[in-house]
Structures are given as C-alpha cells and as structure tokens.
Amino acid sequence: MGDLRTTATPNDGPQRRDLILVERAQAGDLLAFNDLVTCYQDQLFGLVARMVPDQDQASDVVQEAFFSAYRNLNGFRGGSVKSWLSRIAINAAMDLQRARKRRPVQPYPELEDDSWQPPAGEGADPERQVVTAERVRTLNVALAGIGDDQRAAIVLYDIEGFDYTEIAEMTGVSLGTVKSRIHRGRLALRRSLEDHMELFRG
Numbered sequence: 001m002g003d004l005r006t007t008a009t010p011n012d013g014p015q016r017r018d019l020i021l022v023e024r025a026q027a028g029d030l031l032a033f034n035d036l037v038t039c040y041q042d043q044l045f046g047l048v049a050r051m052v053p054d055q056d057q058a059s060d061v062v063q064e065a066f067f068s069a070y071r072n073l074n075g076f077r078g079g080s081v082k083s084w085l086s087r088i089a090i091n092a093a094m095d096l097q098r099a100r101k102r103r104p105v106q107p108y109p110e111l112e113d114d115s116w117q118p119p120a121g122e123g124a125d126p127e128r129q130v131v132t133a134e135r136v137r138t139l140n141v142a143l144a145g146i147g148d149d150q151r152a153a154i155v156l157y158d159i160e161g162f163d164y165t166e167i168a169e170m171t172g173v174s175l176g177t178v179k180s181r182i183h184r185g186r187l188a189l190r191r192s193l194e195d196h197m198e199l200f201r202g
Contacts, residue, residue, distance in 0.1 A: 014039075018081035026073045033073075037066055040082065044089045050155045051093040061096055065089035080166075087170035090152060097148050135199055142192035150185030157182050 018039070024032035044065060049058040065088045076084055143151055152171065156162045157178075162170070167178045193200070 022076055022081055033070055040085050047160055048089050048093045050159060052096055061092045065092045083166050083169050090170050094148055094152060138196050138199060142189045145192050146185050146188045150181045153178055153181035154185045
C-alpha cells in the first residue's frame with residue numbers, strides 16, 4: 001500500500017488520518033497500525049498513568065491496549081478513533097485495578113518521579129512547591145478512598161478534560177451514569193477533604 005501522504009491531504013484532520021490508518025490496518029497493513037500507535041501511545045500513557053499504580057504497569061497496560069485494538073480492528077465501527085483507543089485503554093487499566101486490588105492510582109505521577117517534572121524557573125518558590133505537593137498528596141489520599149468507577153470518571157472529566165459523551169462512549173455506560181459517578185465521586189471527595197480545606201484556599 002502507498003504512503004499515507006498519497007491519500008491524505010494537508011487539509012485532512014487527525015480524525016481523517018486516523019480513519020485512513022485504521023482502514024489500512026484492517027486490510028492487513030501493519031505499518032499503518034504502527035503509525036496509529038505512534039500517534040497515540042503518549043496520550044494513552046498519560047491517561048493510564050493516572051489510573052494505575054506505577055509507570056511500569058502503565059506501560060504494560062498501554063501495550064496490552066494496543067494489542068487488544070489490533071486483535072479487534074474489525075470491531076471498529078467508525079466514529080472517533082481516539083475515543084475507541086481510549087476506551088480500550090481505560091478498560092485495561094480498570095481490569096488491572098480490579099484484579100490486583102492494589103492501592104488506587106497516584107493521579108499525578110510527575111510528582112513521584114523527577115523525570116516527569118519540568119525544570120523549575122529561577123523564580124520558583126520552594127514554599128509554594130511544598131504546598132502544591134501537599135495538596136496533591138492530600139487529594140490522592142481522598143481519591144484512594146472512592147470507588148474505581150467514580151475515580152475513573154473524575155480523572156477523565158476533571159483531569160483529562162473529556163466531555164460526558166466521550167466518557168460514556170469510553171466506559172460503555174449511559175450519560176446519566178457518567179454524570180452520577182462524577183457527582184457522587186465529587187461529594188465523596190468533598191467529605192474526605194473537609195478537614196483539609198485550608199490547604200486548597202489561596
């Protein structure tokens with residue numbers, strides 16, 4: 001099969017590109033699927049790393065998600081390729097959580113690993129950095145106390161920025177269920193954080 005550039009014009013958006021790659025991969029073009037992996041591996045890792053305990057596990061989940069996507073290429077029925085891949089990755093992450101019954105995710109792995117942190121500016125305030133780190137630790141404890149489904153919905157909506165419809169598609173539930181999980185999860189977080197509200201003011 002020819003190079004992607006022979007069929008995709010400069011005006012084609014990511015969705016058009018993705019559909020071309022999926023169509024070629026469905027026809028047996030492994031290089032096309034590899035191109036799809038290149039396009040989305042970092043985004044999926046960023047998503048999964050907020051839902052599983054550590055970066056090695058996140059890498060494993062993303063790899064398994066792409067294997068699953070490849071095995072089920074013929075099950076893709078159109079729509080957003082990004083949402084389709086994200087749904088597969090989310091399901092793989094939640095399966096891992098449920099299977100291992102581990103302490104829930106640290107949703108900000110960059111604060112656990114120096115390699116994730118951007119270089120501090122000359123004017124960086126050490127006191128502010130300490131407060132920020134303490135806020136994150138406190139929030140993580142609160143997130144650890146809510147259910148997997150609620151935590152996933154909050155991560156997807158409040159951290160990743162997906163909308164209700166996208167989250168419903170990714171998680172395979174109704175819009176009402178998504179909204180309910182976010183609402184109940186936020187209430188649970190608020191109760192858990194009641195004694196720490198001063199930390200989040202200012």
